[in-house]
Amino acid sequence: MSLSSISAEFSRRSFMRGAGAVGTGAAMLNIPFAGRALAASPADSWPGVEALVSDYVRQRKVANMVCALGWGQREADFIAKGRDSFLAERMADPDSLYRIYSMTKPITGMAAMILVDEGRLSLDQPLADLLPKFADMQVQKIYDGAITPDNLERAVRPITIRHLLTHTAGLGYGSMVQQGPIGAAYAEKGLVPGAISRIEIPGLLRGAPAGSLAAFADRLAEMPLVYQPGTRWSYSVGLDLMGRVIEIASGQPFDAFLQERIFGPCGMASTWFRVPAEEKFRLTANYFLLGDNLLPIDQPGTSIYLDQPAFPFGGAGLVSSPRDYDRFLMMLAGYGAIDGVRVMSERAVRIGTSDLLPDTMLPGDIYPATYGFGAGGRVVRTANGPNFGWFGAAGTTGFVNMGSGLRQGQYSQYMPAQFYSLQEDFLAAAARDAGRR
Structure with missing residues (x-):
């Protein structure tokens, strides 16, 4: 094999x-x-x-x-x-x-819940309140299909904090989940959710990660979603993006x-x-x-x-x-x-x-x-x-x-x-x- x-x-x-x-x-x-x-x-x-x-x-x-x-x-x-x-x-x-x-992920999730409890975040708060670049997201009509205008439509609702915590934001997960052009685009833009090895292994995480959480968030906002927010559970980089949300909400x-x-x-x-x-x-x-x-x-x-x-x-x-x-x-x-x-x-x-x-x-x-x-x-x-x-x-x-x-x-x-x-x-x-x- x-x-x-x-x-x-x-x-x-x-x-x-x-x-x-x-x-x-x-x-x-x-x-x-x-x-x-x-x-x-x-x-x-x-x-x-x-x-x-x-x-x-x-x-x-x-x-x-x-x-x-x-x-x-x-x-x-x-x-x-x-x-x-x-x-x-x-x-x-x-x-x-x-x-x-x-x-x-559960550790990041509980960090977010601390801020929710303190009133610095709320579960159904639009992500765009903290990261305005996520205000007008595009969504693929065909899952893992082309990243072209004919395969994109506007999001019918905003991404919320709840969506990020529960993998229902419609965000992708690069080549480890996404199999189409969007998986390659994630790798190209450094939307990599971790590190595994210094060895290049087919099928594992590919691409050099973005240089900071801020850069990661900005580049992610440029990508189309793979599902309409709030409609499907789909493993995603939502908890990685939550790290940036926590930075903004906490000031740390x-x-x-x-x-x-x-x-x-x-x-x-x-x-x-x-x-x-x-x-x-x-x-x-x-x-x-x-x-x-x-x-x-x-x-x-x-x-x-x-x-x-x-x-x-x-x-x-x-x-x-x-x-x-x-x-x-x-x-x-x-x-x-x-x-x-x-x-x-x-x-x-x-x-x-x-x-x-x-x-x-x-x-x-x-x-x-x-x-x-x-x-x-x-x-x-x-x-x-x-x-x-x-x-x-x-x-x-x-x-x-x-x-x-x-x-x-x-x-x-x-x-x-x-x-x-x-x-x-x-x-x-x-x-x-x-x-x-």
């Missing part, structure tokens, strides 16, 4: 398969809050998860895997197997560093706002857009699956994440540790509070983890029928309340059940994530184990 054919996993169809990955596991989370004593060890507490992790590492499907599982405000149980890379001496542990890619650089308002208060000391040189010893390697072979595409010593990014990618730019991201999920499980520190209001968390999809969605869209979508993450409805979170393109998973308080984090590094059923299998195993307790 060729590299280019494997890379096709990153096509629009692959993303939509990934969009359905959580259904089985999350739907099982109809369980009460765990008030019982913990078992003797994480392996005893979470036998299904431990078996899953052991199986993947033993079969060398992945170099390592770390899972973080916890309840409410209790400390997490960690299950860790393997080494930071196939060649590393260091064993993977809760402080190993992983490229969390799109698990950045986006990354500084995250540090001051989320990372610092949550005690997340190992979450960065750029990995400090002195911390690269705990950075894991990322691999690309070519058939059954794992090819290294981003090694710790030469990682692209050691460079300063062109701008902080709010959709897929962060590196974090299992311990750190669990702190973010713990804050959400505490409805905005962690270790006695109030990071967000309860109201902001409740709204952000609820279904925010607009009421203008067209019939037949998978999300209104099957799922909801909140501030940067999927909402799966359960008897206990919403299960909120999202996935990463290199095989990571992070969810929290807002009723039971169950926190579910799984970390490994391989691409494309959909090559294995790991993300779905992890959530199902975590739900089964939690139901036994």
